[in-house]
Amino acid sequence: MSFEINKSVIVSDFNLFDSWEERYEHLIDLGKSLEPLDLDFKNNSNLVEGCQANVWLVCEIKNEKLNVMGDSDAIITRGLVALLVRLFNNCSVKEIIHTNNSFLDEIGLNKHLSMTRSNGINAMIKKIHEYCLNYIKK
Amino acid sequence: MSFEINKSVIVSDFNLFDSWEERYEHLIDLGKSLEPLDLDFKNNSNLVEGCQANVWLVCEIKNEKLNVMGDSDAIITRGLVALLVRLFNNCSVKEIIHTNNSFLDEIGLNKHLSMTRSNGINAMIKKIHEYCLNYIKK
Amino acid sequence: MFELKKIRSDFPILSKKRNEKSFIYFDNAATTQKPQEVINEVCDFYTHYNSNIERGMYFLADESTKKFNDTRSIVRSFLNAKLNEEIIFTSGCTQSINMVCFGFLNTFIKPGDQILIGKMEHHANLVPWQIASNRLKAKIIPLESSENGVIDMSDFKKKINSKVKFIAIQHISNITGHENNIQEICSIAHQHNAFVLVDGAQAVSHKSVNVHSLNCDFYCFSGHKCFGPTGVGVLYGKKDLLLRMTPLLFGGNMIGRVSFSNSSLGDLPQKLEAGTPNIAGVIGLGAAINYISSLGFNNIKLAEKLLAEKMWSALKAMNNIALSIKAPPQSPVFSFNVKGIHSYDVGTLLDEMNICVRTGSLCAQPAIKELNSTGFVRASLCFYNTEEEIELFVSALKKVIKLL
Amino acid sequence: MFELKKIRSDFPILSKKRNEKSFIYFDNAATTQKPQEVINEVCDFYTHYNSNIERGMYFLADESTKKFNDTRSIVRSFLNAKLNEEIIFTSGCTQSINMVCFGFLNTFIKPGDQILIGKMEHHANLVPWQIASNRLKAKIIPLESSENGVIDMSDFKKKINSKVKFIAIQHISNITGHENNIQEICSIAHQHNAFVLVDGAQAVSHKSVNVHSLNCDFYCFSGHKCFGPTGVGVLYGKKDLLLRMTPLLFGGNMIGRVSFSNSSLGDLPQKLEAGTPNIAGVIGLGAAINYISSLGFNNIKLAEKLLAEKMWSALKAMNNIALSIKAPPQSPVFSFNVKGIHSYDVGTLLDEMNICVRTGSLCAQPAIKELNSTGFVRASLCFYNTEEEIELFVSALKKVIKLL
């Protein structure tokens, strides 16, 4: 899997929709399909700061590849988590640290999600990036 | 002496002048002609609050008539003190407590002195009034 | 008379479009919109007579000083206080409360004394008391609230005793829109020699406040929540109490004599207004109160009652809406949940439909917990809102529920 | 280039008439006038996107929150600070200083410790330290000033010792317009492990400030003294020191978790910004700083240098003028007396001639005493003042002297 492939799949998925209703329905469906996080993982250390709803992200690296799981108590935020899981899961650490947030524009989310929310997603992306960077530094 | 007579003299004096320069010269002359207050009287209890320059006022009542002396370290304010001395000195206490501040308009001072300053003169008049009222209450 | 169309046109923002559509502002409890008069007054100050106040002796300073102090009279009569010097201008309700917490409480509270605080209070009327009582080793006792978020009077009567020295309560709740019985609370408190501070942040835009008949010791509010500018607020206090108060801030304009060996404080109200105040803000607040007066609270109450009734029955008619209240509120504030749905999701989708509501803990976490919630959707209305907006809101809500 | 006519037209108040004549504003040290950009920015906020910040999640709240936080970046780069969270928005310079006095000092000062304070300080940078040191049983030691009102460095070097924990000084004097050598003071202070707060109220409108190269620990200023709105100010502090600070105000927006049993504080900068801030004020301050940047401090310095030189030689040429300084000032501020005449009389008559100056103790009584005066006439200029105004001022002054 590579980030670029994941991204293009997501972008073309979103491009199928014309209305904001459909985009949200898609996001909500993504959220609903996300495997719930084990309660053990829903602790403060996995909580992502800077999101209005509770968001937990759990990162793990195996064979230089990221494995990321997450959850949220709000379904739209959960959809965003699912999006990031699809985007980053199984990507190589090296690739991830070179991605930037511009893909938010490319999948048309920056336009549709208000600042606070994209702040939320930015916080999630930051957490993933930092995890990968820390891994490389070691 | 009565307040009304004093007032009309002062009003007609001021009416002689067309320019603000002349009015101020008159006020300053009044200030210069005011007998300086004895140093003993220049204490905190005679200080009038609410004036930007230091103003001291000393009231005394003899035969139901007010005797007022005063001073200031600023010459224009001193002129205002002199004006009040001319206005109130030797007037009966009963008459004084029935006067109001409207004479400030009549002598054209409210128009020419800015609020802070007329505040100062208001504070002086208030002090004189209160002195007379207290005397009557006793 | 109260002509809604005319009134809406007084508020320029209300004709704003987003994506070519008009929007619905239902977050009035967070901050109200501003009438053109207020905006003009602020501009006018900066454009025509901007200058510092009190100390200058030139014509501009005369004008700004006069306007500033005229506002003190406007606020005094707005609250029906006795004296101008009982009106202190602050940077907002939060500062007003903190001033009492940290400048008055310490003058008489002893370790072991008690402070009663409602369970429904906004953080601004809770956290400062926690910190202050911690420092002074006093004890905070929470007051239970009955089902609509007002102080449970029987609990209050049980808890008041000679150790209680202070009571901090809100006039109207920012969550439930219900009103506390301030007059009775003050009267009982005073029988026990306790002082009362009333947080009026959510009251002054909805009803006429009379500190004299309430007989509260302190009352405070924010300008921005009653159609005035941001960064300005009011602390009313009874004169003898303000005289006893230690200022929270020290600096220019508030002192008598200053030397390196010692300094003396000035008189009220300056003593409690250190530094250059928010002059434009204060003057703008005066314009806001004049605007309120021009409408009249009778008209405001009437208009808001209609809105509240309509909203109440509309929400009651939806069976998946869990309201935080059991009876219609005194001011048009509605906090609720859509059953099984996070408040945040509701707010997100309402925003897509140009509807502004607040979601989450509403700066009152203990209150939210007390109401068995983790966060509400709050629609808070104001006289300039319309019945049509309520209808649009309700259908938007139905659409949200279908989407989620 | 710096086109004075264009620049004057940026400030609408400067074309105001009084009694059909234009006026001269020489009280810029008290507060500066506002360019149209700033007025527009404030109006624009209220007209188009007024809403509370941080907590709302709808489009208006996004816009105001973004604008508010953009200003934090603007101020950060204006002061050349490293981090946005080192910029705290306050209600003004006075509040900024009080926050450090009452929220930082107490975290490390012990009875007997010393605080050094310049003899020329404004009351805002003296009285709070007096009160705080009184409470903490620390000692205030005045620093002598040399003839132009700047810290006498040899006195400073004599007085600094291991007991000195804090130094509070102004960047530029509001009386003499002369500048302290902040960089050297900070460097010496830090060798002795003392912290330095710089009161920049009179500096930020005149020169580019770089807190990084000054290496001060705290820096503060007021918006209204640098072309911004009233009711807003800034406290810059090094991050590790701000983290140690106890807030002066508690309330909404600044806490983490709140319950009746205990509450935790939030992160920087919110921790130190309790309650709804002066949103319009902050956004207007951003516009003011952008305006300053558009002119450029090089140009501002050049223009003000010319004005200062002209004023200096004009006043020096009058033999009945007693200036408070022996050398031309770094910023165009001139405090003086007309020999034998009360400052108040001079101000009164200048006002009649439409000239705005400040008179009296200039909120710095100990400084006035130090300069052997009982009160000055202060003419404080700004880049939008003109050489012609200086000529008019000088002839007005001559007329005043003749009249008195």
Ligand SMILES: Cc1ncc(COP(=O)(O)O)c(C=O)c1O
């Ligand atoms: C009941 C109540 N009290 C206090 C406040 C605090 O007001 P401000 O943030 O304007 O200081 C608010 C505003 O959110 C409120 O609703």
Ligand SMILES: Cc1ncc(COP(=O)(O)O)c(C=O)c1O
């Ligand atoms: C040197 C100095 N420090 C502090 C202040 C206080 O500023 P503010 O009144 O805006 O808080 C002033 C303003 O008068 C000043 O000139």
